[in-house]
Amino acid sequence: MTSITDAPESPLPFGSARSRKTTGHHVIRWLRANLFASITSSVISLILIALLAKAFVSLVQWGYWNAIWSVPSDQTGACRSIRGLGACWAVIPEKYRFILFGTYPFSEQWRPALATLVFIALFYVSSRRRWWRKELIAVWAAALILIGVLMWGGIAGLTYVSQDRWGGLPVTLILATFGLAFGFPLGIAVALGRRSKLPAIRSLCVLYVELIRGVPLISLLFMASVMFPLFMPDGVNVDKLLRAQIAFVLYAGAYLAEVIRGGLQAIPRGQHDAADALGLSYWKKNGLIILPQAIRHVIPPLVNTFIAFFKDTSLVLIIGIFDLLTTAKTSIIDPAWQPFSVEVYVFVGLIYFVFCFAMSSYSRQLEAQAHPN
């Protein structure tokens, strides 16, 4: 795979542009080789340049030139008068605290902010190859406990904040991270179960994976929000966020199981035979020999699953949990700011993009390391 910044060597012999003898300054040489190699290519380039220039000009006009960056509180008259011609970025400084942290008590919002930073540090540490060892599990446990303490409080002089006041980016990160942290072991167990020789366990795992993967995530979330209380005994009331979290764990488990199964299938038979010959038990064989190799094989597709999963957490909007997208959508219910939802969506889209782009470039980097050619 290639990253966005380096031009790929085209594998298709569409024209023999690169072999043509070129003279002149290197910029001109580059232009001739890459934009004006043939008549067709030149026409395409010219059309694209014209379109891009037009799009760029109108984007700059809307987003910068005509944009309004601040207005006195809730006086959006100036913004309304330029609607469609210029962006009203004033909505972002007005609403960003609510978008990022929801209805978390205003004076305590440093806590979710700190929790977000802990999450980011945790992701960074987990992505470094030299940190891939057993201690990482302890680091994860410690970080998740720390985040719980920060969000809930109630000890160490922090006031208690119940889950229904949580919102915004921390909720998105919590749903994604806890979903993966619990879904991953579940996925491993199910993947092993699906390749087991025991027919009852195998069919149970197949049933689980195919049922979850066969239906849309929304129906799982409806199940968690509507059906879950039906299945609980009297008096047991599970919090809405926790119910959604359970649905996400089950969902992640099924998808991760399929990715891990792919890795298990890539392990040659000889590895199993060798482990058996050493007299290792089933658990030792898988834990020490098979799984470490299998998971290493599938790290890039695993990261892709993580990205998909991170984006999928936004679906909790439909069952009314205040994640980043829901707070964004709620922040513009305010009549004064209602017409400026595009600006808010651009802002939130940028946050999602930064996280996903970081993960996808990381995955590309890993793939490049795995296949140097």
Added chain:
Amino acid sequence: MTTSTPDLPRRRRQRFSLNRQQLVGLAWQILVVGIAVAIVGWLWSNALHNLSVRRISTGFAFLGREAGMPIADTWLAYSPKDPYVRAFIVGIVNTLRVAVIGIVLATAIGTLIGIARLSSNWLLSRLAAVYVELLRDIPLLLQLLFWYVLMQGLPAARAAWKPIEGVFLSNRGLVLPSVPIAEANLWVIAAVVAGLIALYVLRRHLMARQVADGKVRHLWPYALALLAGLPALVSWSLGASWTVTMPELRGFNFVGGLTLAPEYFALLIALVTYTSAFIAEIVRSGIQAIPRGQWDAAAALGLRRRFVLQRIVLPQALRVIIPPMTSQYLNLTKNSSLAVAVGYQDVVSIANTTLNQTGQAIEAIALIMMVFLTISLGISLFMNWYNARIALVER
């Protein structure tokens, strides 16, 4: 079985005894299945108890009751007085309507972007890369809400944008010229489908004969007769009318033509652009998986480039492309359930309304699951059949 009797008792004993490994396996299975059955049984008994407390009768009898829910955008005749079962059928048609058209458009656009990504034109390949990266890294739901908001921000019907004659884009959605579909028109469409099937059979037959005797046989006269002649004949004999009705602005709304409601249009755009980004990557990696040597070898044989792409590279690339493409089609179909967020009434949205009106949560969710499992199974079966057809046959 040998005839030496002294061995027999020992053998029999051996056959009925299990070794240690099998015993452990059996124990594990009993344990896991036991836990699963216990959990399901516990949940089920809780559910029965809760339902009886809330006086909700289980079963699908509610499907016959009057739905009383309005459905704005539908292809089938429907009124709120119709029973729930009718509402569900309308919802399923709405889901299929967005999924099928979405799959066709996403495949076309995705393939183009995937090929553009490999272009030797730097600008084109960079733009395709930006398209893919931008759309893949933003949640689909956010994109859907974004398109919907843009759609609502369009001018009113009176000031609608008119990119070409007969096409209007306004906050009422997209209005296109249309052909009224009568029974005769349907027969003509059926004739085209029959012609396609006949042509396919004929092509196989001609290919087999060409392989047998080496003589080149042309397909196009048959194609002309079956795809143009036959439908024209049917159309003429049934007197089908093909006059195009142009939409017209009367008062505050459009009359005539085909209207794509803003909800449907926003959902379609979001699904198509999002999925096309993934399809582009699949197509790109599929073509890149074909070694350059294949191109060179074909060129050395003096084959023309188009022939090489059609007969050598594409058939091989398809083997790499089809399996991940299947899962993208399944994803698109499942993602169409996001319709509920913009108020397009697909089957999930209707099930959700039903659930809120009747409290029949288990039945409503079971219906959603049934519908999607059936659609998924249908797509999987078709794609597996196609995959088996194009798979490498090793001799």
